[in-house]
Amino acid sequence: MSPSQRTRGGRRAAGRTVSRLLADFGHDLPSVPTVQEATKEARLFRHASRRGPRRPGSGWAPAAAPVSSWRMTSDQAPVLWPFISTPGLPPTGAQMGIDMLSGGAFYADPHGWVLDDDVPVTNPNIFSFGKPGRGKSATTKAFCLRMTDFGYRILVLGDPKDEYEGLCRFFGVEPFAIGHGLPTRINPLAFGPLLQGWDQLDAAQAQGRAAVVFGRWLTLVRGLVGSQRIGEQRVPFGPTDEVVVKAALQTLTGYTHGQSHLTETTIPQLWQLLDKPTADLVATCRYADLRHFLDDTRLLRDALGQLVNGALAGLFDDHTTIDVDWSAPIQSLSLSRLEPLGDEAIGIALTCLNSWGRGMRERAVPGDLRVVVRDESWKQLRLGPEAVKSFDADLRLSRRDGDVQFAVAHKPSDLLSAGDTGSQAVAIAKDLLHLADVKILHGQDLGVARELENMLGLGPMARDLVTGWAMQGKGRALWCVGEQHYQVQTVLHPVERELTFTNQAIAGAA
Ligand SMILES: Nc1ncnc2c1ncn2[C@@H]1O[C@H](COP(=O)(O)OP(=O)(O)OP(=O)(O)O)[C@@H](O)[C@H]1O
Ligand SMILES: [Mg+2]
Numbered sequence: 001m002s003p004s005q006r007t008r009g010g011r012r013a014a015g016r017t018v019s020r021l022l023a024d025f026g027h028d029l030p031s032v033p034t035v036q037e038a039t040k041e042a043r044l045f046r047h048a049s050r051r052g053p054r055r056p057g058s059g060w061a062p063a064a065a066p067v068s069s070w071r072m073t074s075d076q077a078p079v080l081w082p083f084i085s086t087p088g089l090p091p092t093g094a095q096m097g098i099d100m101l102s103g104g105a106f107y108a109d110p111h112g113w114v115l116d117d118d119v120p121v122t123n124p125n126i127f128s129f130g131k132p133g134r135g136k137s138a139t140t141k142a143f144c145l146r147m148t149d150f151g152y153r154i155l156v157l158g159d160p161k162d163e164y165e166g167l168c169r170f171f172g173v174e175p176f177a178i179g180h181g182l183p184t185r186i187n188p189l190a191f192g193p194l195l196q197g198w199d200q201l202d203a204a205q206a207q208g209r210a211a212v213v214f215g216r217w218l219t220l221v222r223g224l225v226g227s228q229r230i231g232e233q234r235v236p237f238g239p240t241d242e243v244v245v246k247a248a249l250q251t252l253t254g255y256t257h258g259q260s261h262l263t264e265t266t267i268p269q270l271w272q273l274l275d276k277p278t279a280d281l282v283a284t285c286r287y288a289d290l291r292h293f294l295d296d297t298r299l300l301r302d303a304l305g306q307l308v309n310g311a312l313a314g315l316f317d318d319h320t321t322i323d324v325d326w327s328a329p330i331q332s333l334s335l336s337r338l339e340p341l342g343d344e345a346i347g348i349a350l351t352c353l354n355s356w357g358r359g360m361r362e363r364a365v366p367g368d369l370r371v372v373v374r375d376e377s378w379k380q381l382r383l384g385p386e387a388v389k390s391f392d393a394d395l396r397l398s399r400r401d402g403d404v405q406f407a408v409a410h411k412p413s414d415l416l417s418a419g420d421t422g423s424q425a426v427a428i429a430k431d432l433l434h435l436a437d438v439k440i441l442h443g444q445d446l447g448v449a450r451e452l453e454n455m456l457g458l459g460p461m462a463r464d465l466v467t468g469w470a471m472q473g474k475g476r477a478l479w480c481v482g483e484q485h486y487q488v489q490t491v492l493h494p495v496e497r498e499l500t501f502t503n504q505a506i507a508g509a510a
Pocket of ligand 1: 130131132133134135136137138139474475476489490491492497500501502503
């Protein structure tokens with residue numbers, strides 16, 4: 001009889017089983033663990049057959065794709081399949097050249113980027129850095145030229161090497177030359193388009209416009225006075241100086257007397273009024289008497305006098321003599337004739353032109369898009385904190401008027417030369433970097449590597465590209481568009497190569 005039969009028969013069912021018996025004596029036999037039934041997790045991905053799911057519109061293929069399987073480590077895989085990334089930026093705007101990481105074309109469209117939420121950029125300004133001769137100006141010119149296809153006009157606010165003249169003539173525009181003995185004068189204290197229709201403004205509107213105009217002039221005068229030196233120090237420009245200059249400018253333009261027709265003034269006229277102030281001006285500025293006024297403003301007057309008789313003389317000391325055609329595709333102001341006067345004189349000229357240009361763009365009509373080029377801007381940035389502030393104010397406007405500000409310098413620390421380490425000037429200069437969300441980094445020497453890291457926060461890979469790859473060819477640059485980096489080679493058309501050729505002197509010597 002088998003044990004199962006015995007159990008079924010019930011003879012032994014009444015008795016104790018072995019385990020029960022042992023349990024009664026305090027010994028528990030280990031029990032068989034109950035196996036939990038495995039539950040399936042919801043599927044994240046559905047497996048499709050090699051021919052695809054057989055449903056309408058599902059991409060089913062009658063024949064299986066000839067797929068071969070490979071097994072390798074993640075170190076080895078990129079050698080066989082370099083996992084090419086897509087360009088990431090939309091193909092709009094100026095086609096600049098090749099994106100070396102994807103092998104595709106690289107397009108620059110600063111305003112388009114600002115409007116596109118997928119591109120981490122909130123302003124259209126561009127800072128371009130690079131060692132001399134690496135192709136900064138050529139890339140700038142190519143960008144400007146190609147943006148004209150999209151309705152942009154070009155404004156070169158100071159061309160210290162006259163290198164934009166070729167581009168101007170290409171468009172059939174004659175550039176303005178500024179230099180001693182030439183008839184061109186630019187008045188940095190010009191009203192610009194804000195003067196139009198001033199007599200029809202109500203009091204509040206006139207006050208609003210006056211705040212803009214006087215604010216711009218004050219920033220300029222502060223930058224100019226602050227560029228002068230007493231020994232190693234720059235001339236300070238404090239709140240008292242600001243009150244005096246503002247009151248003098250209001251007197252000269254007629255704004256103090258509430259005139260509806262304002263008169264344009266010049267820097268020499270400002271200096272003369274400060275030198276021979278009216279009783280009204282002395283009283284407005286709350287000085288006890290004329291002597292008190294003259295003693296207190298001596299430094300300001302002497303700094304202005306130095307400028308009027310020096311760097312500004314014959315250039316920025318009278319009413320504007322040129323009639324700029326703002327509808328032309330390009331306008332440029334050539335400054336090469338100032339070169340013998342030194343970098344400081346060119347820096348002062350750039351300060352005047354930048355402020356004037358800002359005034360001219362103050363009431364740009366919507367849709368009047370412009371690329372405003374500030375080549376060699378490091379010369380202005382070296383003029384001390386006030387000049388940096390002036391540059392900063394000029395650049396800040398871009399979000400309001402729709403201009404693309406394009407500033408060119410040598411290296412990020414150009415901005416630091418405005419002052420001593422840790423000074424306010426340096427803090428302002430560092431802030432200035434944030435005014436441009438797009439930075440083009442052409443080749444730099446290894447010595448600049450650390451500042452690329454400290455000031456621009458470049459990681460080791462990006463830094464090595466700038467000090468290595470970009471140094472091995474002209475027009476190579478790392479484009480930082482917000483936080484994203486693109487390794488770009490600017491490609492020039494033969495015509496552009498001619499227009500951007502700046503090695504005439506070297507070619508002639510060879
Ligand atoms: N992408 C390019 N392809 C071919 N040639 C180029 C390219 N970029 C620049 N060049 C040539 O290299 C030379 C120097 O370029 P460029 O004047 O733009 O340098 P730069 O960086 O502005 O120098 P600097 O700091 O002295 O102003 C020019 O003759 C220009 O034609
Ligand atoms: Mg250049």
